[in-house]
Amino acid sequence: MSQFFEMGGYAAFVWPAYAVTLAAIVLNIVWARRALARSREEARRRLSMRGEGP
Amino acid sequence: MTWTWFHRLGSPPYVYTLAARLTPWFAWPAALLIIGGLWGGLVLAPPDYQQGDGFRIIYVHAPSAWMSLMVYTTMAVAAAVGLIWRIKVAHAVAASCAPIGASFTFAALVTGALWGEPMWGTYWEWDPRLTSELILLFLYLGYMGLRAGLEDTQRADRASAVLAVVGVVNVPIIHYSVTWWNSLHQAPSVMRLAKPTMAASMLVPLLMMLLGFTLFFGAVLLVRLRGEVLSRERSASWIREIVKA
Amino acid sequence: MSAYGSPATGVAVQAAPVARQAWAGSRQAPMLEAAGLALARDLQLAFRKRGQLVQPLAFFAMVTMLFPLAISPELARLREIAPGVLWAGALLASLLALEFLFRDDAYDGTLEQYALSGQSLTWLIFAKTAAHWLLTGLPLALMAPLAALSLGVSAAAVPGIVASVAVGSVALSLIGSIGAALTLGIKRSGALLSLLTLPLSLPVLIFGARATQLAITGGPLLAPLELLAALAVLGVTLAPLAAAAAVRISLE
Numbered sequence: 001m002s003q004f005f006e007m008g009g010y011a012a013f014v015w016p017a018y019a020v021t022l023a024a025i026v027l028n029i030v031w032a033r034r035a036l037a038r039s040r041e042e043a044r045r046r047l048s049m050r051g052e053g054p
Numbered sequence: 055m056t057w058t059w060f061h062r063l064g065s066p067p068y069v070y071t072l073a074a075r076l077t078p079w080f081a082w083p084a085a086l087l088i089i090g091g092l093w094g095g096l097v098l099a100p101p102d103y104q105q106g107d108g109f110r111i112i113y114v115h116a117p118s119a120w121m122s123l124m125v126y127t128t129m130a131v132a133a134a135v136g137l138i139w140r141i142k143v144a145h146a147v148a149a150s151c152a153p154i155g156a157s158f159t160f161a162a163l164v165t166g167a168l169w170g171e172p173m174w175g176t177y178w179e180w181d182p183r184l185t186s187e188l189i190l191l192f193l194y195l196g197y198m199g200l201r202a203g204l205e206d207t208q209r210a211d212r213a214s215a216v217l218a219v220v221g222v223v224n225v226p227i228i229h230y231s232v233t234w235w236n237s238l239h240q241a242p243s244v245m246r247l248a249k250p251t252m253a254a255s256m257l258v259p260l261l262m263m264l265l266g267f268t269l270f271f272g273a274v275l276l277v278r279l280r281g282e283v284l285s286r287e288r289s290a291s292w293i294r295e296i297v298k299a
Numbered sequence: 300m301s302a303y304g305s306p307a308t309g310v311a312v313q314a315a316p317v318a319r320q321a322w323a324g325s326r327q328a329p330m331l332e333a334a335g336l337a338l339a340r341d342l343q344l345a346f347r348k349r350g351q352l353v354q355p356l357a358f359f360a361m362v363t364m365l366f367p368l369a370i371s372p373e374l375a376r377l378r379e380i381a382p383g384v385l386w387a388g389a390l391l392a393s394l395l396a397l398e399f400l401f402r403d404d405a406y407d408g409t410l411e412q413y414a415l416s417g418q419s420l421t422w423l424i425f426a427k428t429a430a431h432w433l434l435t436g437l438p439l440a441l442m443a444p445l446a447a448l449s450l451g452v453s454a455a456a457v458p459g460i461v462a463s464v465a466v467g468s469v470a471l472s473l474i475g476s477i478g479a480a481l482t483l484g485i486k487r488s489g490a491l492l493s494l495l496t497l498p499l500s501l502p503v504l505i506f507g508a509r510a511t512q513l514a515i516t517g518g519p520l521l522a523p524l525e526l527l528a529a530l531a532v533l534g535v536t537l538a539p540l541a542a543a544a545a546v547r548i549s550l551e
Contacts, residue, residue: 004097008107013172017165018096021114024161025088025270028154032277039281044297046288137544192498199494203485212548213481217495220477220541224499227530231502238509 064141066283067292073276073283080273087266094259102256111169113259117267118162119183122190125155125271129197130222133215142286143279145211148218149201150278154271156194162187182236186229193221207286333418334426341430351399355392355435356442362388363446374451381450382511386504388446389439389464390471394493396435397475400427401546405483414550424546425539428476436468452515459514466527467507473534474499480545503530 007014062068095113102109129151136144166184167177178184197214204210252260287293345352366384367377377384404410404427413423443464444457452460478496482488506526513520 008101010106010108010172013108013168014110017111017114017168020164021118021161024157028157028274032274036277036281039284040297043284043293047294189498189501196495199491200481203491209548213545216541216545217481227502231505235505
């Protein structure tokens with residue numbers, strides 16, 4: 001198991017590379033969901049400002 | 055041949071519900087493929103005979119680099135469609151692409167540098183591919199900066215679309231000139247990371263990662279697209295249904 | 300609005316008859332005639348504000364001066380980096396002037412008049428870009444040898460340097476016109492304009508610096524010069540279309 005994490009001596013390069021890419025994936029999910037939530041919130045506010053909202 | 059499907063894609067409420075319905079069909083296969091690709095790339099694939107375990111960076115570097123170009127192309131095509139046929143939804147697609155592409159371009163640069171240190175002995179080599187990737191990051195940042203600078207959404211859509219189309223015309227010229235420039239200044243003896251023929255156990259995880267990243271792009275794009283479509287609709291009654299839900 | 304108010308429109312009224320005389324004799328297609336008038340107007344306006352004309356040139360001279368001070372006064376070393384210094388300086392100086400390419404005309408409504416005039420906006424934008432090149436690119440090309448000589452380059456390299464900067468700056472002006480048109484109306488657009496324009500200008504920098512380097516070392520510089528010319532031709536055919544589209548979008 002520890003041999004796997006050592007990556008034949010390349011651990012200092014392999015794992016950061018995987019971490020950065022994983023971070024890009026996770027951040028994309030978080031940002032996209034947040035952007036959608038923000039748009040929905042804005043739409044709700046627009047509707048309620050004109051007195052027809054929920 | 056009827057064009058109704060095409061016209062329906064121009065209708066915001068249809069696109070919103072379609073995007074919501076399609077998202078899981080992209081997200082779950084993407085998750086499975088990426089997890090499978092990671093397992094195959096990190097565990098099953100044997101170490102490279104020259105690069106040892108260092109070559110495993112390819113399973114994150116190559117898909118990130120692929121995303122950076124594929125997303126830019128998607129963005130430019132969507133922008134052109136939006137400009138020519140004045141379709142709001144197409145502009146919404148283009149606007150959704152930029153942050154995704156920029157983040158993966160950044161990841162491609164960092165993973166490329168992390169691959170360069172053990173293979174070239176330096177984090178940064180003015181290699182034509184890394185240099186082109188860096189320029190691509192600036193193109194993305196310029197696109198996002200222009201959008202941020204223009205307050206009116208419609209104007210931001212159309213102006214950034216012109217920029218995206220101009221950029222995509224330039225990308226091959228930039229790539230060619232950078233390759234030409236590099237060939238003048240660098241001895242070709244620098245170790246190339248070219249893969250002559252890959253064993254299937256190495257290649258299959260790579261293909262899984264490439265497909266997985268592409269589907270992941272689709273899923274994130276669909277989520278962002280819904281947000282962009284909503285923010286472009288001012289007063290439509292269909293929004294009321296969605297916001298209530 | 301006193302006698303000094305809205306200088307551009309005032310001058311436009313005065314400039315038009317002068318320019319029209321120059322063009323009256325020719326029986327050109329109307330769009331070429333309109334483009335010629337726009338070019339003459341821009342040149343005339345620029346020469347009334349000579350201070351602004353000199354600014355990019357002074358900037359270029361100062362950038363060139365930075366390198367001996369920052370690196371070393373040894374001419375042998377400076378000669379080696381001269382192509383890079385000249386081209387980075389020319390690129391930045393051309394960029395500096397870009398911000399003013401459309402700005403005044405957008406503020407006083409001239410661009411809107413152009414768009415509504417029924418003339419081809421593409422040609423009018425092309426004329427404005429040509430004026431920009433005549434006022435910055437060409438002077439830079441003529442000044443580049445002076446900067447080169449101060450960096451220890453031999454006089455034999457002068458024709459090659461002038462040619463490469465002159466041709467390359469055509470492409471720079473054209474690429475820049477797109478960025479300038481896209482950022483119209485954005486406050487403090489300078490940094491954004493650089494971010495949009497510089498990545499697209501890199502091929503010009505690469506081929507231009509190479510041609511200059513070959514001119515300095517006495518090598519065959521025709522190949523990079525031809526590539527520069529190809530970029531300029533491509534720019535002439537495509538950039539005015541994109542810039543005109545961008546101007547139209549900003550006027551909507």
